[in-house]
Amino acid sequence: MKLFKSLAVLAGCVTAAEFTNCITCEFTSVADNESAAKTALKASPCGTPVSPDTFNGLKFTESGSDDDEKYCVAVFYMFEAKDIGNKVVYGVKRYVSDSAVSLSRVDVEGYEGVKGIASSQKQSVVGTTVDDAVVTLPYFVDREDNGVLYMGDGREDPITTGDVSTVNIQTFDSIRCLVCHDAQEFSTAPLQSSDITMPCWNPSGNVFATDDESARDPTKYCSSTNGLCMTKTWQYKTENTADVVTSHWVAIERGCAPDSETATLGTSAIALTPNRRALTANMFVRMHAATNTASKAKDNAKYPDSDVSTNTDHGFIDITTDVNNITDQTLVVSSYTATNPFDVRPITPQFMSSDGAGKPDLPPVTSATDELECISCSTPIGNTDSANDCVTAKTTGRVKCKTLACAAITSSYKLGEDATETYYFAKRGCAADPDDGVVDGEQESADDYVVPNGWTNIKQYNQRSTTTNGNTGRSSSISTAVVFDCYSCESSFSTTVSGANPADPIFDSVKEKDTSLCWQTFKPVADSSSSATGTSGSCTGKCFVSAYKYKESTGTTKLPATTFNWFIQRGCDTDMAVLNGETAAPALYGISQTNRVCDYSNGTLCNGLVEGYDTTLEISTQSSRLLQCYSCETAAGNTDPEDACYTVPSTTKAVECPDLSYTSCATTETAYTLNGQNYYGVKRACHKGDHDDSTEAVSGFKNVFSTTTHCTSGSCNKANGKTTDLVVAVESTSTGTTDEPDDSGAAAVFFSGLMTLTLVLLH
Structure with missing residues (x-):
């Protein structure tokens, strides 16, 4: 055991008489291989804390309790991600529990199918000075260290100290972050996070697909090379020439955290210029662990909410003086760099909640920004005039843009090799979405509103400008369209x-x-x-x-x-x-x-x-396998509700349909009362063709109907026939009068009709 100063004292949260030695922290990263991941976990202060000095730049808090009945818990995990060159994603999360957590295999929160090793030790309250506290944390241990348990991916079996694991770490296809951006206009600044309804702000629901094709699309889910996702949020407001506020905007961008980008997480916003707007504004930049599936990446991205209680501590202890002088410790904001791998790397999504009940996680905005003036015009359909004022950007049309960005889209093309006419397209005005990823310059395939139906191979020229009336760009090449x-x-x-x-x-x-x-x-x-x-x-x-x-x-x-x-x-x-x-x-x-x-x-x-x-x-x-259905038919005039076809015994087995063209099981049923006698008819069979349920009138009666229902799973047409609330049959005659029917023949006629009907319906 190492002797070191109590971290609770460093945070200034307990009295000088007692010292706790549980810490809560979390850390995730990516290593080149399994060996490097193990080395990093041993070296990481959150993985193997050994001295207070190792906590410089690490996000952590003390347990917040001096109760010696609490337990310090640690969960370690690692897995390979194929799409980043089989590099190893690893991490550790420490927390305090009211009860012991035995050495066990657990699901790692925030991932899908990733297993980790959890263990705990009882928290102690020891010492009367800061130098008396003794570490009692669950450490990361390696199978190569004296043959003890390898805390790897959680598949070691049995989970017993002393066993050497021979199981390789888990492997997954990908490591993913949701990619999206959004901006929403308000009349006044929203006061609650849930008031912001743009999909990227709260990605729950069906807007973002998570199927295999979407998961492989880098414009929807990016592959995180450093194991971190990033969320940027900002806001601004605009005013007109009369200094009247015309709009309030909230914007968000989600994606992977670049390895080289400084990502500051703190109470103060950082001054970054939001993409492609005539605006200098502060942003909040938050991070959390990338995960192994698109669906989980979507689930992890929630409401940016500044009132999430579990994430209130987003600073870092920086011990720069004598460790015994607790008054000199400072809380500082630090940043991740490639050379400082033990910086803030949280697993839990920072400042996000599932209900958005708190204030939006946005930097404050005070002064308004002037609306941006842009050239505004569009060419008529089928324009062949190269000197058109919109094509040449000489138009006098102007528009004020709340999005603070101007846009120009132009294209010149001929319809086929032998065409003699050249068409000129131009559209200038506000950039509706400055963060849509459109790149300035030539776009290989023009947007659908530029291309005539039935043609392809047309290019367009894009321009985005944050300069007043700066959207004057024009395409310099002429495309030759081909038939689509x-x-x-x-x-x-x-x-x-x-x-x-x-x-x-x-x-x-x-x-x-x-x-x-x-x-x-x-x-x-x-x-x-x-x-x-x-x-x-x-x-x-x-x-x-x-x-x-x-x-x-x-x-x-x-x-x-x-x-x-x-x-x-x-x-x-x-x-x-x-x-x-x-x-x-x-x-x-x-x-x-x-x-x-x-x-x-x-x-x-x-x-x-x-x-x-x-x-x-x-x-x-x-x-392939054939569908199995119950196949039987009650006899004509059946009055027995316990008939083996009307009420199918549990011992009856379904039979295979003739071939794969039979795609549903069908049940045609009619039950009614005639002259005080109940009649029960049913036919069960395999069915090919449409699966629509239907109701048909039965010949010979005014109010008796045959119902056919379909189901598409094996042995599904077993439901017993109806035996209560039967309709009292009314016989119809050729003259339209109703007589008391003779039940000796009516039932037989009905069931003959039923058989004919079912043959039509089921074949």
């Missing part, structure tokens, strides 16, 4: 392989079955005799590709065989109905279909590949 075309084809085929558990056939072995050249596409060429994949011609929507592969057992036990089925369709989606992602394959039970779409910004014939890879490699083969 899509591959249009469909290919469906099968191949059967004998033997048990055969390997998937490679494309080369089945490509002769792809007679429409749809799996492997071939561009049109001038030589019409050459093979080429069909195309749609000019597309005014999006190109798409939908594909799936699946296998099914088609042999017998003695002669096993497997049939591999391939399907792909490419075309132009003018209705914008196809969405990226996985959907159920039409008319095939349990088979998923991969859909990818692209538009004019991706160039002509953009649906030749699926997400940049050969379709044959990306679309994996699925294993």
